[in-house]
Amino acid sequence: MTELITALEGTPEGARLAILLALASAFSHACFGALQKGRHDPWVSRAAIDSWMIVFAAPLALFLVPWPQGIEWAVLAGAMCIHFVYKLTMALAYERGAYTVVYPVVRGTGPMVTLAFAAAFLGEHYGGIQWLGVSVLSASILCLAALNLRAAPVGRALLIAAIGWALVAGVTVAVYTTYDAWAIRLWENPFGFLAWFFFLTAFDFPILVAARRGVAWFRPLMWRGAIGALAAFVSFGGVMLGTRLGKVAEVSSLRETSTLFAALIGWVFLGEKSTPARIALMGGIALGAVLVQAG
DSSP states (O other): OHHHHHHHTTSHHHHHHHHHHHHHHHHHHHHHHHHHHTTSOHHHHHHHHHHHHHHHHHHIIIIISOOOOTHHHHHHHHHHHHHHHHHHHHHHHHTTSOHHHHHHHHHHHHHHHHHHHHHHHSOOOOOHHHHHHHHHHHHHHHHHHHHHHHTOSSOHHHHHHHHHHHHHHHHHHHHHHHHHHHHHHHSSSHHHHHHHHHHHTTSHHHHHHHHHHOSTTTGGGHHHHHHHHHHHHHHHHHHHHHHHHSOHHHHHHHHTTHHHHHHHHHHHTSOOOOOHHHHHHHHHHHHHHHHHHHO
């Protein structure tokens, strides 16, 4: 598989595979977000997911792929720090706001900053249509945030805090997307990076939640955690492989079509009501992402 990924880099076939990976990542990430938010404490849900990620990734990292060497340990340490900040801000946003309020803001903010980061730090170039896509995406986010504020006659302070943390999380998404794209390109074996990434970045929340609440929380969320871990492998692994094969901002932007999947999941499974205006704005976020890709 490593030889296949390496051979596809920079080819039209690799670009098409990157698109498919981004779309698979979009759907799985919407499922992942719903599993973390759900009707449970988002801190505990994330800890359950991460616990299973350790279980699933440990055999791969410890026995099947090469161990990190030299600077690779420092690269993994950087990923651990960035993803801990991301998970922390997501938990703070989810405990203050509904899934369909928080998720579109987080996922919509990421591509804006990712586009700038990829251009500045990875030397990637983008055309006018792609910047138009970012503008559509940005306007949709701002309108969605304003709509959610107007629709909240009570608890406005809590909702403002949720949107604030969601914006911070969105910027963190751009940071980790750019950093992980650089890291997986640095690694000779991309699957080695993924295995060690999933293994090492999963320890923080189980330790944090166990220190605060003990370990009794794990049993009722055991199956939710296992399914969430598998969704995380597809979501994060898919987008990271996609950024190795294609342009970072294009892959990450197309992944944000997950906002439409999120609206459907929130309505069908979580009982969260979305007005036609809110759904239209979620569609605007997705449209902006597609324009970035079309450019």
